[in-house]
Amino acid sequence: MALTGLFLVTFLVAHLAGNLQLLDMSPEGQRKFNEYARFMTTFPLVKAVSYLLYFSILFHAFDGFLLTIQNRKARPVKYAKENAGANRSWASNNMALLGTLILVFLVIHMKHFWYEMHFGELPIVKDSQGQEMKDLYTIVAAAFTQLWYVALYVVMMAVLAFHLLHGFQSAFQSLGINHARYTPIIKSVGVFFAVVVPVLFALIPVWMFVNR
Amino acid sequence: MGNMKLTLKIWRQNGPNDKGRMENYPVNDVSEDMSFLEMLDVLNDQLVREGKDPIAFDHDCREGICGMCSLFINGEAHGPGRGITTCQLHMRKFKDGDTIYVEPWRSAAFPVIKDLATNRSAFDRIQAAGGFVSVNTSGNLVDGNAVPIPKDDADKAFDAATCIGCGACVATCPNGSAMLFTAAKVSQLALLPQGRPEAKRRALAMVEQMDKEGFGNCSNTGACEVECPKGISLEHIARLNREYLAASVTKE
Structure with a gap:
């Protein structure tokens, strides 16, 4: 869980960096984004890493599912009264629920953009060299003209934030990294990451909706 | 004696194979100076006088060093309070009229022997x-x-x-x-x-x-x-x- 989790954290940074280009909605920005999307789906090294990414997502979800089943079995009779708030954070107590929501979101998200980019019939535009390329930008912009779709993304980024709030620092503890000097830094960076990254992600659909 | 009146909701289970259930027990005359286990002693004394089966619970040294006492009290292990075992939990942590849930440790690896006593x-x-x-x-x-x-x-x-x-x-x-x-x-x-x-x-x-x-x-x-x-x-x-x-x- 820790290794795949940390890998997925690094993916979030790369994904966010690429997607922030969507904020530039000028024709120039649209062209740059489409060229970036083409690069990301054709460059061999990126493709290789993307397979590692698919594996990590599936492993993280499947391993989490198995561990949750084992954990349920470890307590066959539930407490009549349990004061979870007294000793653990809400996020840490609901990682499986948060993770499941994220997985469902990923299916919707990938169906809408990843699948369309790879296998769908997309409009064709010209790049700076005059060559034809798929116009993913228009698909994204069209999706984020719908208010419910924007709302879904904003809510799911809040879910991601809570998942990261526990997950980020938890991954280090699982790997045995706990040190009086470094753990407070890891925890602070984790909280910062868990807030800033989802907020920036959520900013994209909101921005595109407002400027549609 | 004390002046607190409490309602206890306690897990009763006749043996390892019994399904078990929560039962209500009113306890009067609880002093805030009693430990939680002493309060249970008072309840058991009451039950024995009434000819009923006393509640089985683990306890030994009653000074927080043996690790024998347990109990999940109001949703927390060893009850509210930090750095204490159940024998070090005092009734002053509760208020007159409180309802208190008392359950055994819940774990597949700690089967219930009887009532609140588990096999660790x-x-x-x-x-x-x-x-x-x-x-x-x-x-x-x-x-x-x-x-x-x-x-x-x-x-x-x-x-x-x-x-x-x-x-x-x-x-x-x-x-x-x-x-x-x-x-x-x-x-x-x-x-x-x-x-x-x-x-x-x-x-x-x-x-x-x-x-x-x-x-x-x-x-x-x-x-x-x-x-x-x-x-x-x-x-x-x-x-x-x-x-x-x-x-x-x-x-x-």
Whole structure:
């Protein structure tokens, strides 16, 4: 869980960096984004890493599912009264629920953009060299003209934030990294990451909706 | 006598195979100076006088060092309050008219014997799997000061060794994990030079036994550390993770 989790954290940074280009909605920005999307789906090294990414997502979800089943079995009779708030954070107590929501979101998200980019019939535009390329930008912009779709993304980024709030620092503890000097830094960076990254992600659909 | 009136909701279970149920018990004349166990003694005295079956619960030293008392009180292991066992919990923590839930430790690895008493011998088996140093005691003992140990390490090892094996960590953990207990038992030896020769084997064997007993998996919620009557730190779980990872990748 820790290794795949940390890998997925690094993916979030790369994904966010690429997607922030969507904020530039000028024709120039649209062209740059489409060229970036083409690069990301054709460059061999990126493709290789993307397979590692698919594996990590599936492993993280499947391993989490198995561990949750084992954990349920470890307590066959539930407490009549349990004061979870007294000793653990809400996020840490609901990682499986948060993770499941994220997985469902990923299916919707990938169906809408990843699948369309790879296998769908997309409009064709010209790049700076005059060559034809798929116009993913228009698909994204069209999706984020719908208010419910924007709302879904904003809510799911809040879910991601809570998942990261526990997950980020938890991954280090699982790997045995706990040190009086470094753990407070890891925890602070984790909280910062868990807030800033989802907020920036959520900013994209909101921005595109407002400027549609 | 005291002046508090309480309603207790207590788990009753006739034996390991009984399904069990929560039952209500009104208790009067509770003094705020009583410990929680003394309050239960008063209730049991009342039940015996009425010709009813008294409530079975674990207890022994009643001074917080034996690890025998348990009880999940109002949703927390050893009740509200930090750094205490149930025998050190006083009724002044509650108010007149309160309803208090009293349940046994809930874990597949800690089966209920009767009512609130559970069988925690799974901990003994984890300990027996490697929680020791093999010392030849036949006349060749080494002087204690012959092996220098840094003060910080000795202190940390002692912190881990204060674990009384009560099982509050397992009871509190949403996953029913025994990592804090196992980590304490591994740590107290891993930090000392005497424990190093068997460190690898110990970490592997104790974790294996822990999994075999049916405890859940650690997800680092930190609930155990909060509820532990001895304040055993999550740092020890990280140390167990290091010991286990290193032993796993280097074992032959």
